[in-house]
Amino acid sequence: MVKGGTSILSENIWKDALKYFAGGVNSPVRAAVKPSPFYSLSGKGAYIYTEDNKRYIDYVLGYGPLILGHENEYVKNKVIEQIEKGWIFGTPSKSEVELAKKITSHMNSVEKIRFVNSGTEATMNAIRLARGFTKREKILKFNGNYHGAHDYALIDAGSAATEFGVPDSEGIPKEVLNTVVICEYNDLNCVEKKLKTEEIAGVIVEPVMGNMGVVPPNENFLKGLRELTRTYNSLLIFDEVITGFRLSLAGAQGYYGVSADITTLGKIIGGGFPIGAIGGKREIIDMFTPSGKVFNAGTFNANPVSMTAGLATIEVLERENVIEKTVSVAKSIAEELDNIPVPHVINRVQNMFQIFFGVSKVTNATEAKKANKDQYIKFHINMLNNGVFIPPSQYESIFTSLAHYDDYVINETIDAIKKSRSGI
Ligand SMILES: *Cc1c(COP(=O)(O)O)cnc(C)c1O
Numbered sequence: 001m002v003k004g005g006t007s008i009l010s011e012n013i014w015k016d017a018l019k020y021f022a023g024g025v026n027s028p029v030r031a032a033v034k035p036s037p038f039y040s041l042s043g044k045g046a047y048i049y050t051e052d053n054k055r056y057i058d059y060v061l062g063y064g065p066l067i068l069g070h071e072n073e074y075v076k077n078k079v080i081e082q083i084e085k086g087w088i089f090g091t092p093s094k095s096e097v098e099l100a101k102k103i104t105s106h107m108n109s110v111e112k113i114r115f116v117n118s119g120t121e122a123t124m125n126a127i128r129l130a131r132g133f134t135k136r137e138k139i140l141k142f143n144g145n146y147h148g149a150h151d152y153a154l155i156d157a158g159s160a161a162t163e164f165g166v167p168d169s170e171g172i173p174k175e176v177l178n179t180v181v182i183c184e185y186n187d188l189n190c191v192e193k194k195l196k197t198e199e200i201a202g203v204i205v206e207p208v209m210g211n212m213g214v215v216p217p218n219e220n221f222l223k224g225l226r227e228l229t230r231t232y233n234s235l236l237i238f239d240e241v242i243t244g245f246r247l248s249l250a251g252a253q254g255y256y257g258v259s260a261d262i263t264t265l266g267k268i269i270g271g272g273f274p275i276g277a278i279g280g281k282r283e284i285i286d287m288f289t290p291s292g293k294v295f296n297a298g299t300f301n302a303n304p305v306s307m308t309a310g311l312a313t314i315e316v317l318e319r320e321n322v323i324e325k326t327v328s329v330a331k332s333i334a335e336e337l338d339n340i341p342v343p344h345v346i347n348r349v350q351n352m353f354q355i356f357f358g359v360s361k362v363t364n365a366t367e368a369k370k371a372n373k374d375q376y377i378k379f380h381i382n383m384l385n386n387g388v389f390i391p392p393s394q395y396e397s398i399f400t401s402l403a404h405y406d407d408y409v410i411n412e413t414i415d416a417i418k419k420s421r422s423g424i
Contacts, residue, residue, distance in 0.1 A: 007038070013051065029159070038056075045070060048070065056384070056389040059404075062272060063391075063396065065270060065272045067399070083305065096304075099314075100112075104279070109281070111285070114285060115301050117298055117303075119241035121148075121276045127204065133201075133235065136199045139200065139201060140181045140182075141153070142183055142365075143156040143183070144158040144167075144212040144364065145205060146206070155168055155169075158209065185209055185212075186215075186217065186363050191203065195234055203229050205222075207256065214353050215362055226259070240265055241264055245313075246351060246352065251265075271309030271313035273309045329400040333400065333410070345359055345360055354394070356368065357379075386415075386416035388416040
């Protein structure tokens with residue numbers, strides 16, 4: 001098994017891909033691996049194996065869902081059992097009720113749920129719900145927060161939107177732009193001013209920014225948002241698509257002790273299969289059709305494969321102290337990164353972290369953009385050459401999984417970091 005580097009086989013597939021896909025890919029961040037992306041063939045535990053017969057320790061983990069690592073046996077067997085029975089019925093199936101029971105048992109603020117197919121759909125519907133509930137039109141979001149790829153979210157958006165220089169996407173109607181109000185992350189004064197002067201239906205926030213690298217909330221930021229939204233009769237929407245079942249079984253809300261009115265989930269709750277969810281108080285979620293008048297529907301909503309994979313994943317999270325283990329791995333890796341003798345800062349919350357070179361603090365998107373991206377990319381390439389896959393973009397998060405809780409994997413990673421730090 002060869003580690004690292006780019007290779008001729010993936011390069012050949014890439015040449016074809018460029019003919020068929022815009023920029024060669026179907027989701028932009030995948031094109032950030034230079035000179036061409038490697039093509040994954042299989043995954044097992046902490047490792048990805050490529051078409052070139054190379055092996056990487058994977059700290060990208062599908063950009064968030066794979067908190068158990070690749071091909072977890074328990075999840076795999078549950079999914080196979082489900083597939084043997086069928087995979088879509090267009091009727092409800094028991095698995096959706098079981099997953100909803102499981103999620104609501106862990107998240108206090110989530111009494112009822114609507115399952116959809118992606119985090120994008122989750123935030124799009126959460127925003128519509130907030131408008132329907134409050135009869136107001138505007139939404140407040142934060143610079144650099146990423147809430148998926150729909151019109152209302154693609155304004156000052158983080159993640160690949162920033163990486164590829166389009167935080168404000170083309171193709172969004174002015175009428176939509178006029179309904180989105182922006183503040184800097186961690187700036188409560190701005191939030192108060194906007195809530196006072198504009199009719200805001202909801203404030204949507206990543207409780208930990210995971211799409212601008214990692215940026216934690218300041219001490220009183222989330223509590224402040226809770227109080228301000230209450231004062232001005234606006235809804236607080238926590239976008240927990242990354243943080244849900246990652247920071248704790250009760251998400252960022254459990255970790256920080258702040259409850260949202262509406263919670264969006266995705267990634268981990270689908271166990272690696274497509275999913276999104278909107279959760280909240282009964283009276284809010286009941287506004288969705290058919291009980292209410294805020295329309296949502298989907299051919300693949302609550303499909304039994306995603307439901308089963310999500311339920312199995314949460315069962316393993318409960319049984320095996322997964323979060324604690326992933327946090328301990330994250331600490332070891334972040335400590336080794338901190339030894340890199342080049343000026344930098346590391347932001348870590350639990351099992352998500354990122355390194356920013358050339359800056360001493362990153363508390364919002366403006367500061368994140370001041371970090372030396374070139375140094376980060378050099379480090380990413382060096383790590384690939386030493387057999388470790390960390391995100392190909394400064395504006396993504398490094399994640400750890402249960403499968404990384406293994407001395408061999410950790411030591412191999414630490415070795416790679418030591419070898420990768422020269423020349424950046
Ligand atoms: C990934 C992500 C989304 C979008 O989810 P998709 O399933 O990719 O549509 C939304 N919000 C946050 C915070 C995310 O990290």
